[in-house]
Amino acid sequence: MKKPWYIAMVAALAALGSLAFLQGQTVDEDVDTSDAAQVNIGPEGQPIAFPHNRHAGDLQLDCQFCHFSAERSSSAGIPPVATCMGCHTFVAGTERQEEVAKLRGFWERGEAIPWNRIYKVSDHVSFPHMRHVSAGLECQECHGPVEEIGVIQEVQQPLTMGWCLNCHIEQGATRDCTACHY
Amino acid sequence: MSADRGVSASGAREGVLASFEYLDAAVDAIKRLRGEGFEEITAFSGYPEHHIEEALGYRASPVRLFTLIGGLTGAATGLAFTVFTSMDWPLVTGGKPILSIPAYVIPMFELTILFGAFATVFGVFYNIRLPSLKGDVVYDPKYSSEGYGVYVTAPANRITSARSILEEHGPASLQDDPQGDSHG
Amino acid sequence: MSEGIKRRDFLKVLGVSGAGAGLVGCSTDQVEKLIPYVTPPEEITPGVATWYSTVCGECPAACGVWVRTREGRAVKVEGNPHHPVSGGALCARGHASLQGLYNPDRLEGPVRRGEDGEFQPIAWDEAEALLSQHVQDAGSDFVFVTRKEGPALAGLIESVVESVGGSRVEYEALSEAPLREATRMAFGQDAVPTFRFEEADLIFSFGADFLETWLSPVEHARGFARSTGIDEAHEKARFVFLSPRLSLTGQNADEWVPLTAGSEGVVALAIAHALVQRGADGGPYSDLIEAYDAQAAANEAGIPAETIEELADAFQAASAPLAVGPGVAGQGANATATNLAVLILNAVAGSVGSTLHVTRSDLAAPATPYRELADVISRMAEGQVPAMVLHNVNPAYSLPPESGFRQALGQVGFSVAITPHLDETAALCDLVLPDAHTLESWGDSNPRPELWALRQPVMQPVPHFDSRSAGDVLVRLAGRLGEDLGAETFHDYLRNRWSDLHAELGSPGGSFDAFWREALRVGVVEVDAAPAQATAMQTPDRALTFDAPELEGDGMALVVYPSSRFGDGRGANKPWLQELPDPVTKLAWHSWVEIHPETAEELGVRRGDMVRVASPHGELEVPVYTYPGIRADTVAIAMGEGHENYGRYANGNGVNPMVLLPATVEEPSGTLAHLSVRVNLEPTGRRYSMASIEGSDQQYDRPIAPAVQLEELREGNIEEAGGYPTRQELQAIGGFVPITTEAEPQDFPLEGARYGDYEDSGSTPRWAMAIDLDKCTGCSACVTACQSENNVAFVGKDQLAMGRALQWIRLERYYEQIDSSQPGPVDIRFLPMLCQHCGNAPCEPVCPVYAAYHTPDGLNAQVYNRCVGTRYCANNCPYKVRVFNWYRFSEVPEPLNWQYNPDVTVRTEGIMEKCSFCVQRIRKSENQATLEGRTIGSNEVVPACQQSCPAEAIVFGNIRDPESRVYQVSNNDRTYRVLDVLINTQPAINYLRKVTFHPVESIHV
Amino acid sequence: MATVTEKTRAEQTHPDVRSHGEVNADIMRMLSPPGTWWWVLFGLSIAGIGLLAFSWGNQLVRGIGLSGLNTPVGWGAYITTFVFWVGIAHSGTLISAILFLFRARWRQSIYRAAEAMTVFAVMTAGLFPLIHLGRAWHAYWLFPYPNERMLWPNFRSPLVWDVFAVTTYFTVSSLFFLMGLIPDIAAARDSAEKGTLRQKFYSLASVGWRGTDRQWHHFGKAYLYMAALATPLVLSVHSVVSWDFAMGIVPGWHATIFAPYFVAGAIFSGVAMVITILVPIRKVFGLQKYLTTRHFDAMAKLCLVTGIIVFYAYLNEFFMAWYSGEDPERRVFWNRLWGHYWWATWIMLICNGLIPVLLWFKRVRHSIAALFTISIFINIGMWFERFVIIVTSLSHEFMPFAWGVYRPTITEMGIVIGTFGWFFFWLLLFIRLLPPVAISELKEVLPPPMRPKQKTEASR
Secondary structure, three states, X not given: OOOHHHHXXXXXXXXXXXXXXXXXXXXXXXXXXXXXXXOOOOOOOOOOOOOHHHHHHHOOOOHHHHOOOOOOOOOOOOOOXXXXXXXXOOOOOOOOHHHHHHHHHHHHHOOOOOEEOOOOOOOOOOOOHHHHHHOOOOHHHHHOOHHHOOXXXXXXOOOOHHHHHHHXXXXXXXXXXXXXXX | OOOOXXXXXXXXXXXXEEEEOXXXXXXXXHHHHXXXXXXXXXXXXXXXXXXXXXXXXXXXXXXXXXXXXXXXXXXXXXXXXXXXXXXXXXXXXXXXXXXXXXXXXXXXXXXHHHHHHHHHHHHHHHHHOOOOOOOOOOOOHHHHOOOEEEEEEEEOOOHHHHHHHHHHOOOOXXXXXOOOOOOO | OOOOOOOOHHHHOOOOOOOHHHHOOOOOOOOOEEOOOOOOOOOOOOXXXXXXXXXXXXXXXXXXXXXXXXXXXXXXXXXXXXXXXXXXXXXXXXXXXXXXXXXXXXXXXXXXXXXXXXXXXXXXXXXXXXXXXXXXXXXXXXXXXXXXXXXXXXHHHXXXXXXXXXXXXXXXXXXXXXXXXXXXXXXXXXXXXXXXXXXXXXXXXXXXXXXXXXXXXXXXXXXXXXXXXXXXXXXXXXXXXXXXXXXXXXXXXXEEEOOOOOOHHHHHHHHHHHHHHOOOOOXXXXXXXXXXXXXXXXXXHOOOHHHXXXXXXXXXXXXXXXXXXXXXXXXXXXXXXXXXXXXXXXXXXXXXXXXXXXXXXXXXXXXXXXXXXXXXXHHHHOOOOOEEEEEOOOHHHHOOHHHOHHHHHHOOOEEEEEEOEOOOOHHHOOEEEEEOOHHHXXXXXXXXXXXXXXXXXXXXXXXXXXXXXXXXXXXXXXXXXXXXXXXXXXXXXXXXXXXXXXXXXXXXXXXXXXXXXXXXXXXXXXXXXXXXXXXXXXXXXXXXXXXOOOOEOOOEEEEEEOEOOOEOOOOOXXXXXXXXXXXXXXXXXXOOEEEOHHHHHHHOOOOOEEEEEEEXXXXXXXXXXXXXXXXXXXXXXXXXXXXXXOOOOOEOOOOOHHHHOOOOEOOOOOOEOOEOEEEEEEEXXXXXXXXXXXXXXXXXXXXXXXEEEHHHHHHOOOOOOOOOOOOEXXXXXXXXXXXXXXXXXXXXXXXXXXXXXXXXXOOOOOEEEEEEOOOOOOOOHHHHHHHHHOOOOOOOHHHHHOOOOOOOOEXXXXXXXXXXXXXXXXXXXXXXXXXXXXXXXXXXXXXXXOXXXXXXXXXXXXXXXXXXXXXHHHHHOOOOOXXXXXXXXXOOOOOHHHHOOOOOOOOOOOOEEOOOOOHHHHHHHHHHHHHOOOOOOOOOOOOHHHHHOXXXXXXXXXXXXXXXXXXXXXXXXXXXXOOHXXXXXXXXXXXXXXXXXXXXOOOOO | OOOOOOOOHXXXXXXXXXXHHXXXXXXXXXXXXXXXXXXXXXXXHHHHHXXXXXXXXXXXXXXXXXXXXXXXXXXXXXXXXXXXXXXXXXXXXXXXXXXXXXXXXXXXXXXXXXXXXXXXXXXXXXXXXXXOOOOHHHHHHHOOOOOOOOOOOOOOXXXXXXXXXXXXXXXXXXXXXXXXXHHHHHHHHXXXXXXXXXXXXXXXXXXXXXXXXXXXXXXHHHHHHHHHHHHHHHHXXXXXXXXXXXXXXXXXXXXXXXXXXXXXXXXXXXXXXXXXXXXXXXXXXXXXXXXXXXXXXXXXXXXXHHHHHHHHHHHHHHHHHHHHOXXXXXXXXXXXXXXXXXXXHHHHHHHHHHHHXXXXXXXXXXXXXXXXXXXXXXXXXXXXXXXXXXXXXXXXXXXXXXOOOOXXXXXXXXXXXXXXXXXXXXXXXXXXXXXXXXXXXXXXXOOOOOOOHHHHHHOO
């Protein structure tokens, strides 16, 4: 007789279920993504258009040459202006020399460079860089192919808990909550 | 009862709807009709009248199967779910085992009831073919307040005898239905 | 998680020198700034703490401390283990110095009183010019009032003052002058003796609060705990407290002799007399002693004469007795005499040279007592003081109004205050120069002849405040006055002085630069201790009256005692100290008057009733705290509260008892007599909602804080003596059988739970703690240490009164025996109650979202960001150690938030929190261990409470390791676990019973 | 078939109801446009909802600290009222399901209202777990849904049991309620005049019900199975709620008696609330024919029985506390009687223990006014029972030093009172839009119309 209505009923239930699941797959709002994936500053966002691809890519500079504390501290470290000047006192840069000029300006004014922070996990998460570096993890695993990107303006990875967990499970690292949350 | 039950004769079908004021009249009429071999009968009443059900000779309703299966599904789901989530990310609380089965009995129980109830509702609607807003069913609004209706369909050649049987029991009113396929 | 202060805000301030400072606390929706250094300070690694050694400036004891800084900000103060005074520990006030550094009420720049009488901002140079001008003009009439400072700064002040021929007054509200004077009279040494509590086996304190405020509390607490704490040989020193009121120190006594206020001297002499009768040598004081027989003294003190005889017997029997006191609270009109009497008692008992040492003192000139300030005040009042500087002193608050200081200050031509923040005195001055905080400035200290320490800035000055250290100001002032100090800055001046010292000491450690660097690194320089001298007594050079002073007025004797939290009141604007429940009364954020319950009954008042306290000199209204630890004829009020103009956290809290006191000068020491009036109490009929954390002071025979008598302990039958029989339950078959529990704290988790991450948890550490209640003095330093380490917010008076205190440690205090009517044993049990990290934690299974669970290494974890705030865990916690963020308490005014520990999440509203066993320190050590390719050591992690405990009562470590200290300490007859026998929670904290000398009535649960 | 014999009026539950048609007429009259009193009550309940919205909104913005809760007492007025409403919710399903299984003839005319009350009471109770949360916006974390963080709720926690029990209870009792409504909605549809909005609404809601034999047959069976499912459910729900407390180790909570004790209490308060609500309805709509004294008599007896069980449980608790010999346990109960909250305890004992004793007397049971008054006392008493259990126990736990006192605040009172507005809002809508008395089931207990005697020989 009139079957369609309850077929529709079952279909609706199925739809609801899958909806719930899909919702689950997406990032929850309580994961503080305002600090993570969402950060996207404009093209002129960084005070100096620092080309990672030039330094890390072409020049093959080691990441930790500038991010000096990654292997011994929970924070990777932002290079002091002095580090930049180490080279740029002599190197005026090939193209876009005006950016190097900016750098020197900061140096002469004795001013710190107000970089915009791109990579950041929520405040209730503590991420020890050194543990991951010493575990032999490549920087690119989390930071993406930095050596190919010019001015870093948005994160390459979700930086969400599930994303961290997947790696921890694959690597057999701890799943204990207080490894990151305390 | 429903048209798909009993032997349905070939040819055009007609129907008769009789309204009775009194319960026993309606019941007797139904018995007579069935005695005469009229199987396609629909009775209307404003409340569940077991005399009519007896007269129509109902047997157990299949709804109970829906309930049973629903309940069992619920219990299984409850157990599987609680166990799976506990193993998925094992965390010790209060020095208790990862699998604290006694605690899981409660979600199991609640899901049993929940699924059982849903299945029952689904079952009843399925069995009575509702919801249906089909307007062409022979029906008289007054049945929901008082009186009883007996609607019988038969091949054109036998419909007159059905009408006479109904008349014998003194219906309050009698009306013909040329379609004869209007069983609810 | 926290909308307020985000941990990573600290990164933003990396280059405080640069633009970073302004960016702290910018909300999250903005793109966050990363501010690198322009040139990197070599010792700083972002994310890694840097430690600086310096000297605590919160009280004259001058403890050596280490300050932990992160990205250039001081976040934690800890005792410097190399420093003999602090010995690695620190008191609550020391911890709270950070809130002085980051206090939002600090002056933002120099201000001058304008025509309209309001303060107007003024440029530094202008201000300094103004200062030097007036000093110049004032010439010999110039007065410089300062508190007790380190040698260098004191010397600098001296030379500045001398350069114009002015006079310098050093004023400390809490003065040890009487002790000093008595020592001079008795031993001919202008010195403060050192007391070796550690070596004593019998301690008499005549009201000296040596665990709270008296001289050097942290040092004393350590020595006291070491001697009175039971040792392996089951030996422990005995402590008798003779005073009308039980202070926190008194609450730690084994016996209490509640004598009348002021009669300490005669009792001390009577005991000495009894000793002489027993054959001791009275020395030059024999005749004096003769005059004081037990009966007379007993009558005066209101105690039985036998008591004095018994005390004398005990003192004689003791191998290393020690008598100390009186404290500031006991400083009456006979303060010097009383001190002298106690010194005589020590001398007669032969303690001098063993437990009490009188050594040549190289201390900077002694704090001149009130007498000289009084002279200055009279000169001020007569308008003979054209210019004066008040440096970090607050006489307008800490002197009785009768001293007339406020009015006199008005008569001063030009008054200058050098202070970090406005206070009652500065508010009356014409010019206020914001001094740098002690953690921002250079200096030195010489607490003992053989001990030198350097004070160095631990961070750039807090950028919110345009302050200059008094030293720098004075160096420049000297320059303007034409004085050549051979130094541009105080730092240079200090170096010069120290190079002289270095030469004087015979150039230890080679070059001066090396010596200097080493001094900065270690934080202390110890030179060969001068030999203890002059243990022989001299005849007194003047007659003294030892009898109890006649107290002015009628009614009950008023004891005004220094607060263990605020000292003389300088700590009052620090929320941590306001929030810290007073160790004795467990009240916070306000004042109270302590009266005996019987007295209260006579007056018809209950705890919390407002009463009017009236003395011949003034009156005030204050709520009643009924306290069994005070004589019925005595009432007591603490100093420190009742500020009018000291900042948002101090103003309007409580009362200042000084208004009740006359400005009496005690002779011969010339200090201010605190014990001098009687007061009348009169109910006002009003109630006051007291901010107390105390629910009940009784244990109701529950297995909470048991004790054992020494004899019983020695005989090994601990169960009978206040122990608990093993629990039994009635079973269908077999009748009563013992309840089976896993006995050992290392048994975690249960077999059934060994799955997943817990599979190998038999081998991982189980972090556990041991707390020796026989050592704990209840000083509450751990509470503030924890608050500072773990970003525990403060909630304020109203919230605390509602029962919403957030501290992770609650120092419970239970009365077992306490009787003020006659001398006898006193038994008060202290119990630091923090999360017990139970193996069978009741809080964990009830959490619907796994926010509370057990980690494989045995921690009871609380995942803040998962918590939804059902509060079920707190309800189900039998120890009631879980606290809840009812509001966004963590949002504090700038720059208080600079103190937040970057390693710990700042909690926002609606979240449960509790002691985490300093998990951040555990993880840090694990990370370090992993980098070094080793496993974490069993004693490697030191939580904030253990680190801070002056009594060394707390031990933390991995209890699965039999080599660990926590295992060895816990492996003791006295070990028990709170409530465990009742509810089988299997806590990870093992307490060690208190040991008493008197019988403990058995507790059956 | 054997002729249906006439009954004497005395034996009938509804002696004054003459014919089936009369029933429809009377009940449909209730659905006619409301009078002023209804608008007054409706306005009041709207105001209540406003109060609720304001207080709760304020609390959401400023923080849960607006409540009077503190460290020893983490649960207070909110959880008290939660348990109160869940308890109220129990009589409905009890009357509709359990009495249905017991074939109690007096349930027919009251069960519809009771069931509606159940649904609305659960809707009200369901608010409180949200209200009392520190971070209400994260409440959905208690539900097991697959999420990016791979986290699941803790099924060992009684609160998760609660989530399951209460949501299940709400769903099932709503289904039960709506299912039972279908034939009556059909009746309403048939009586409403064509083309009106009401008629459209009813014909939609009646999903095409015709009252055919087949429909009645399956419907009756399904109804039976639903009742069979709902019966253990109703007993389980309040047991689970009681385990929120009994699973805790708090002295005064940790008792094996709690489940039956709470279930009895729930039915006790629920029936009382049914009386409280039915008395005015009966008066206003003149339903004396359908709600006879024998109905109220039966409900009063139910109250009496459950009341006795509850009072026994009180005494039993005190005895066990003494018998346990545990000081914490003993002191909690001593404190209940003589401590800071003595007044609450005595209100509870008097309202729930003493006053119901009057129900022993037939004269009281047959006096509607007396029943109404008593039922209100019982409602008050039962609220205080939960208050006493929760607050006095928490305020006097194991650590004497941590004992504390809790005082409800304006915000809490506002929310508690506001939820009554919320509850009556739905109830008032219900009695205006849907048949508040079960027409079809009522007819089951009426004598069916039979042919006058002389015609009966037709059936041989």
